[in-house]
Amino acid sequence: MHDRYFTDEELVAYLDGETDFAPVAEITAVLAQDPALQARLAALEIDRAALAEGFADLQPEAGLRSFAGLSPGARQGGWSGQIADPAPHGRVGLRSGLWAGAVAAALVVGVFLGAALSPSRDGWAEYVAAYQALYSNSTLAHIDVPTPLQQAELDRVAASIGKSMSVEHLQIFPDVRFARSQILSFEGQPLIQLAFLTSTGDPLALCIMRAEEGAERAPELRRMEGLSAALWQQGGYRYILIGGEDDALIGRMSTSLAAMNV
Template sequence: MADRTFTDEELVAFLDGEEDHAPAAAIREALKEDAVLRQRLDALQIDKQAISDGFAALLAQDRPAPVLPETPASRGYGLGSLALVASLALAIGLSSGAYLTRAPQPGWLAYVAAYQALYSTETLSHIQQDETAQQVELDRVAVAIGKMLTPAELDMLPGAEYKRAQVLSFNGKPLIQLTFLTEGGDPLALCIIRSNKGRSPQPELSQMEGMSAAVWGRDGYEYLLIGGQDDAQISRYAEVLSTADV
């Protein structure tokens, strides 16, 4: 059976043991002879310990609970109680950064940055794919995003090794993630989504979730390169990618 008949979603469900959502028997049979399929499964295997460590780091950044104002118990349910309710609402509002208003929903850049914050060196270091397996992944990505890519086009960042491609989604819109690992162990991601916002083709540098990042747009797509804390490195890589046919 051809490798590409299995979607990423089916393979992830298979890895998670959710056999009601995956053609498990067909996948097991194909694995006996299909080396490319085995490489795809290896690439989709998530380092659960790395994700657990990432969540622990994020939880450690949580803000402390607000200190509630003290009021005499003898006030009952009169004006003192109303003041307590108002003070509590103010304390909660200020501690969360929003006072009685609904916080705006973050866009795709914020979601990708939060996802990338969970990556560690170990998330990508075990992934080893030959050029054939890489091209199979990139062909699948091309169908989702409408952009043809080759391993050679992604092997252009000095000191960074291309690792894998996967298809994500934001608000029902395909979003692709191309990952790299630097010689220093920094996991990087180049994410691409269709967009007509008219973002500048010149990379704009910023910090997202404590990581260096660059954003630019070209030919109906938006790009985000993110990872590590080396602004100069991200700037160099963004310059290379933004001027190449990626």
């Protein structure tokens, strides 16, 4: 057992070969004996081909619309809406640079900075929807983590928002496989993402964050970024379940999750 805890940012830098930002020697040494760290790396691995597929239909104008909410500093950083060719370094990954930094922040840390959203209690869900719209059928297909390791990671992730959760409750849905959990962020507050994959390949996400105010409400179906979604608030937390276009599936899952008070 090792005493050093590696952050998601350090692990992403390690995967991308960014030796200036990752304790490469420490991570490499621990990897050989720590299955939990191996599982975290597997969950953070970004499939560049899948990412490229997600952006394949974007023209430069569409890219600018999608990221119109970025802060002025981020816009001046040179976003072009195009994918840079990565240099080979032993894995399918992303090179360092302005575009890679923006994608890593959005896809791994989950922070879309400075967006000009109208003030509403569901503003966070708009961020989640924009993030989820980047997922493709290949994003989660390679992830296959044993249940004990999934539970260990879920314990760490759920603790960031003060919850205790069971993988068993996330595995009750026919034709929907629980894949991974990770910690994201919205306006400096932790937001957790629990990712699922349907039998037809659609990636789904259940995202949860603390609710500082607002009355409780039952799951409400919506369409966000062209995806099926359900939003609800319960027990001091806000929830969104989003992905695919099967409104009936999202309705059934959200109702069951709310009934279990996940």
